[in-house]
Amino acid sequence: MIIPKRYAEALFQLAKEREKINEITQSFNQLIERLRSNEEVFKLLSYPVVDIAEKKQVADELTADLEQEIRDYLKVLIDNKRTDELAEIHDTFLDLVRTEENRTLCEVKTPIPLDEDELKKIQDLLAQMSEGEVEIETTTDESIIGGIVVRIGDRVFDYSLKGQLNSLREQLKKTTITS
Structure with a gap:
């Protein structure tokens, strides 16, 4: 993590x-998207045997x-054999941009996709909690059964049915039944 952070x-x-910042962020995002959509190119850039x-x-x-900065940056990563760490560098770079712009990344996980109204309500609530602008990244995970799981930085708020069932299971394990 130290080396990707330095590059970021x-x-x-x-x-x-x-x-x-905006232009370079946008170009970096486009580069990452292109590499994610073309795994063969990413492998070629990361493979040490390729010239x-x-x-x-x-x-x-x-x-x-x-x-141009992204074009040159990618060449530096190639020269230093760091292209395999590009995703981690990108994530760290985005964290730095968010910090600079007083934005917080909130990861929201639900069992079904959220509609625009639900997303807006959640965004407003999270903005109040984080004292700044909020950037929401949503994912769906049917395994949480119902409810919502929110990650803000290193804090996790688990209001899912799965989380409640796991909590109940742990409480029951700790409880001894006497007759």
């Missing part, structure tokens, strides 16, 4: 210095329409 911090400082010049050529084609 370096890119973030560059973005701040050039006053291009660095070939990797850079692929990187140029992949990032031709992105910010």
Whole structure:
């Protein structure tokens, strides 16, 4: 985690210095999306046996329409054999951007997708709790049966039926039955 954090911090400082946080963030997001949608390209960029010049050529084609800073940054990662850590670097970079912009990432997990009204109500409630702007990332997980699980940073609020059942199970294990 230390090395990806250093790379993320370096890119973030560059973005701040050039006053291009939004543009670089958007380009970085696009790069990550492209790599996620094309696993073969990601493997090629990460595979140590592939020639660095070939990797850079692929990187140029992949990032031709992105910010120059991201194009150069990817080449630095290739030179330093760090492309396999790109996802972690990206996540850390986004955390730095959120902190700079006083935004909080809230991960919301529900058993079924939320509609716009439900999402808005949850966002408003979480904004009150976090004292700032909230960015919500939603996922669905049928295993929680019902309710909601919210993660804000390292805090987890489990209001799911599965969580309540697990809690009840633990309480029952601790309880001794006497006759």
